[in-house]
Amino acid sequence: MTEIWLVRHGETPWNVEKRIQGWEDIPLNENGEKQAYALGEYLARTHSTDQKIDAVYASDLQRAHRTAKIASEPIGLEPILHKGLRERHFGVLQNLLYDEMDQHQPVAAMAWRSRNPTAIVEGGETLEFFHHRVITAINEIAANHPNQVVLVVSHGGALDIVWRYANQVGLSEPRQASLLNASINRVHVANDGWKMLEWGRVDHLNKPAGEDLSA
Numbered sequence: 443m444t445e446i447w448l449v450r451h452g453e454t455p456w457n458v459e460k461r462i463q464g465w466e467d468i469p470l471n472e473n474g475e476k477q478a479y480a481l482g483e484y485l486a487r488t489h490s491t492d493q494k495i496d497a498v499y500a501s502d503l504q505r506a507h508r509t510a511k512i513a514s515e516p517i518g519l520e521p522i523l524h525k526g527l528r529e530r531h532f533g534v535l536q537n538l539l540y541d542e543m544d545q546h547q548p549v550a551a552m553a554w555r556s557r558n559p560t561a562i563v564e565g566g567e568t569l570e571f572f573h574h575r576v577i578t579a580i581n582e583i584a585a586n587h588p589n590q591v592v593l594v595v596s597h598g599g600a601l602d603i604v605w606r607y608a609n610q611v612g613l614s615e616p617r618q619a620s621l622l623n624a625s626i627n628r629v630h631v632a633n634d635g636w637k638m639l640e641w642g643r644v645d646h647l648n649k650p651a652g653e654d655l656s657a
Contacts, residue, residue, distance in 0.1 A: 443632040444584035445591045445639070447495070449513070450601055451505040452477040453623045460540050463597075464532035464566070467504050474505070477624035477647055478512035484626075484646035485593070486516035495519065496590035499583055501527040501597060509624065510595035521595070526579025529597035533566025559613045569613050576603040584631040601627060608636040 452474030456463050470478065489495055495517055500510035502523040510521035534547050535554060543551035553561040559570035567575075576596075583592055598621035605619035606612070608629050620642040628639040 443589065443630055444587050446580060446584065446604075446629045446631055447591065447593045448601060448604055448627045448629060449481065449509070449593065449595045450598055450621060450623055450625055450627075451501075451503075451509040451595060452481075454505050457623065462532050462535050462538050462540065462543075463505075464529055464536040465503065466536050470505055470508050474509070474623065475512070478509040480647045481509070481624050481626075482513040482516045485513055489517040493591060495593050497587055498522065498593045498595070499524050499527065500595040501525070501529070501600075503528055503597070506595045506597060510593070513595070514593065519593075524579055524583070526575050526582070527594065527596040527600060528575075530569070530572040530599045531566040533563045535563060535566065557614045557616070572599065573603050573607075573613055576600045577607055580604065580631060604629060604636075605638070605641065608638045 452470045454463065454468045454474055455471045456466075456468050458471065485495060498510055498514040498519045498521045500506045500521040500523055502525055506527070507521060507523060514521055532554070534550050535543055538546055543554070550563045553563050557569065559573070560568055562568060580594070583594065601621050602617055602619050604627070606615075611618065622642055622644050624644070624647055626643040626646065627641045630637040630639060
């Protein structure tokens with residue numbers, strides 16, 4: 443069994459604008475950097491007094507990689523990049539504001555909102571494919587670190603997939619999980635199933651992170 447500490451990247455300018463990021467490589471904003479440093483300070487305290495982090499993984503998109511780099515430096519670890527931890531590719535919806543989707547890409551917007559796992563968003567990944575990619579990546583990381591604690595820095599969409607899988611909630615159901623920037627979300631990953639330990643923790647941040655869906 444492996445304990446995964448899954449963290450959403452720090453805030454970006456597009457999070458604030460509510461613009462769809464997907465695979466667009468957007469940097470952290472000033473608040474996102476502060477969130478990453480606050481996370482690192484918390485990990486340093488925890489690492490030395492309570493819970494040792496054995497490894498750090500991150501999506502290779504810079505908002506996740508940068509968050510992981512800042513947060514893991516105080517505990518002397520270097521993030522291992524894993525493309526399987528990327529956000530969902532939203533195809534033609536990327537770069538658009540959420541309230542612009544229907545105007546500019548009505549067919550793709552309808553497919554995205556349907557939560558049909560096999561619905562195709564032009565140029566992007568189906569929800570079903572994204573789900574498989576994320577779960578495969580987490581299981582692979584867990585297999586590489588049995589009986590260890592691993593920090594994984596990823597994206598809002600990936601957090602949602604993990605929450606659903608651990609709680610056995612279908613992809614077509616409305617989103618229920620909080621997806622907070624720089625939040626800590628703990629899951630036990632084992633061959634016989636996943637178990638949720640903690641979700642949406644942000645008390646380690648100096649300023650509470652805001653929630654949005656732009657991931």
